[in-house]
Amino acid sequence: MTLHVLWPNTALMTVLAGAVLMAYVAFNGMLLVWLERKVSARFQRRLGPTEVGWAGLLQSAADVIKLLAKQLITPRHVDRPLYHLAPVLVFVPVLAGISLFPFDRHLQLHDFNIGLVLLFALAGLGFLGIFMAGWGSNNKYALLGAMRAVAQNIAYEIPLILATLPVVLLARTMSLREVVEAQHQLWFIVQQPVAFAIYFIAAVAETNRAPFDIPEAESELVAGFHTEYSGMRFAFFFLAEYTNMTIVCMIAATLFLGGYIGPSWLPVPGWVWFFGKVYLLLLVMMWLRWTFPRLRFDQLMSFAWGVLIPLAIVNLLLTAVAIKVWR
């Protein structure tokens, strides 16, 4: 097992890298909140935040300070262990997940040969956190939100994974770095447009975002599974959601859009390409959110089981056959 690390690989440095990642996660969360506000405002012919900092850039920072200062309320009838554990269990897998990516050719904490599976395994643990939050809160909105979230996540996890498999077949590896390295000639989105489309749709659903935001439908459920959380505990859920969005976009960029690879004649470092692609995809997700209305639950389910999964399976089989024939 080789290490592809920016700096000498010692325990201290690993801790340092973890700290940097944590800082990035926090910064990224604030940035995305600001971005979402701005994007939604533009879609609705408004201005969005303008007061705090240039173009309202510091608005999110102000919100964080507000959340930090808020009283932590624990409702009386909650299942305490579950209630307290849930935000942590939602946040930790996300943090671990983001540390797996190759941000640049030599900028990766550790390249696992099963990186992709590991990412999905971590995502699976995140569902448990959502479940614990919904159950532990002992609140009907939270419970309904969690049930919807879990049903939806299970349904869309299948096409999500099935859509990434053709890429694994083409790249012949599950290591994220090697998948990127296999795209020097051609990004996989060119060979696998259908898989990319399936992946992206399923990814939007996995992150519970509109038009798939049924678990958090404000008009029906207050706030879904995190209704009973306040202050920093609430912030953890919020942060986890935005980081999750970033992660699914990072997977998309890594698997389909060539990761850190860009046109070689441009003197731009790889990590710029990588993050450029990621934030572009994030913008697309926001665009979707403010364009489409919310689906009904039955539409959501029949779309996953009736359209996406069969399509993904057919795509996978065709890819396998094509590889067998032409390679």
Place this chain on the structure above:
Amino acid sequence: MTGGVGMGELQALAPLLVVTGWAALLLLVSALAGGRSLRLGPLALCGLLLALAAVVWDWRLVGAGGQVLFGGLAVSDRFALFLDALLLLAGSLTVLISGAYLDEHGFADDAYFSLLLLAISGMMLLVHATSLVMLLIGLETMSLAIYALVAFWVGKATSAEAALKYFVMGAVASAFLVFGVALIYGVTGATGYRALAEAAAQAAGQPLLLLGMVFVLGALAFKVAIVPLHMWVPDAYEGAPTPVTGLMASAVKAAGFGALLRLLATSFAADGLVYGSTGWLNPCWTLAALTMSLGNLAALRQPSIKRMLAYSSVAHAGYVLLGVIAAGLHPGQLAPVLFYLLSYAAATLGALGVVAWIGRREAERLTFEDWAGLARHHPVVALAMTVFMLSLAGVPPTGGFFAKFYLFRAALRDPQLVTLVVIAVLNSVVSVYYYLRPVVAMYFQDGVAQPQPLARPGVYAMLGLALALVLLLGLLPGVPLDWALHAQLAR
């Protein structure tokens, strides 16, 4: 080890592959039919007969020594092929009667026949398996399909109850099987029967190995209903649709005993293991005696014919266990057990066929009063039922008599088993009483109303075939016995 699968290996497993593939075909057909009601019975029957042809073909192909497949994971020998034929025969008889039964009781038949074929493919895997891993997979495939078939009577409470009981207890049995396999693997580092035989012989005294063996054998004993593990039998047999009951009594039992015999004879035959030590004889001996006695005593008092046949199947498991013990004391003596399983399967399938025949949608007619006076209106079927009952009781000139005679004679060769054989004979005598109860009702009692049985060609074909088989095994046992004698385990 590298390399793909040889054509020869596939040929040697042809019966199994045909059945599995045919099950998938049936699923596709019913999926393409899109909810329209089909009559898939004849198609399923075609698949089973094709597989039977494959068995005949393989019988010559694999030869007397058998053929080891997939690096020792499975084997195709005449022992397995004989049981394959038995399973396919039982399956065919079940399919024959199922079509009319499903119609009568208003089942949708979309998944029934494919589940039935999948259950049989699981059983075939079970008898072909020579690795604990394959044993587990085969057992699970069979069990899951059978659970679903037991529960197939959607909307009937006893069917759901039966399936739930069977499923929960079966799941515990499966857990013990897995745990036993883990323990055995932990001690010996082997899952293949052959490797296990060597490793187990060296680790014979290891308590964990013994525990693992007890767990694995216990799980198999659960499936064939050896006495402390027979609790599920009456409810599951009674609640299941009657053709499924027939399949459970005949095929599941045969497959379970087949797997048990192969495991014991191949892996646990060394000194200090089940088959190799006198210490193991006493527990097995006690279990066999308990199984036949308790089964028979409980069968005496059953008000329902289906329940009586369920307890009778427990009793017969005891007789077969006697044969298994005898086969352990005299290696290679498998023919009595195989012949017994065949004759029991034919008779019990026939008896349950008559039970299915007499029941209508609104009335299952399971009590003895319901059968009163049947001989007057339906003399032929009453006669057939009498023959099935006599065969189960072991009265000449039926297959049951010859099977019992042959089994007891083989067991008598060993002085340690004389007492057990005496117990078995006494039990057979006792069993005549309850086997004759329906006969007495049919011939010597007056019925209240004339029964309107399920008069359909498939049912009569099934009953006729079962009757022919029972009589053939009793009157001309030479040919099937010859096959059973040739059905040896791969060396």
Place this chain on the structure above:
Amino acid sequence: MSSALMSSALMSSALMSSAMWSNPVQWAFWLLGGLALLGALGTVTRRSPVQAALFLVLTLVATGGLFLVLHASFLAAMQVLVYAGAVMVLFLFVVMSVSHTEGETLGLAQGTVGKLIGLAAVGVLGHQLLRVCLTVGDGTSVGAALPGGFGDVRSLGRWIFSRYLLPFEAISVLLLVAIVAAVAITRRPPRGRAEGEG
């Protein structure tokens, strides 16, 4: 119960393959094995079904960790993905849908006889386990004789599609059976019996 049995079986089998104590792998093993046992105990002793299920998750994740200690990294990830991530979430989903009343508990081992039998089983197993722990000789290190690439996707795939093709295919049939069986028994009541069929 079976998970408790499984994890103790895993423990015992891993125990016998290695008896070196100085190694960090050993410590990881004891830690994960302990967690797995703790989770299994919690699973069978908790009265709230949700908590029991969550303890089972702990056991499953710790077992995944044990796979990692045994150099089977792909299996470890799959264990977490499939069991903790998918199967247990479905489990919890069912619990969530079924149990409505607050304070509903599992009726576990209420009879004295059941408790005695369970105690006896634990005693026998524990005794055997202890005996093995004490009598195991000089085991070799787990990682000693492993071929290169052991446990990664490539080698696992190669094994599955060559030597272990038959069980692999048989398991796919088993899954097919499970799906067909589940669909078959969850249909609506049969023709003519159903009210409001149309």
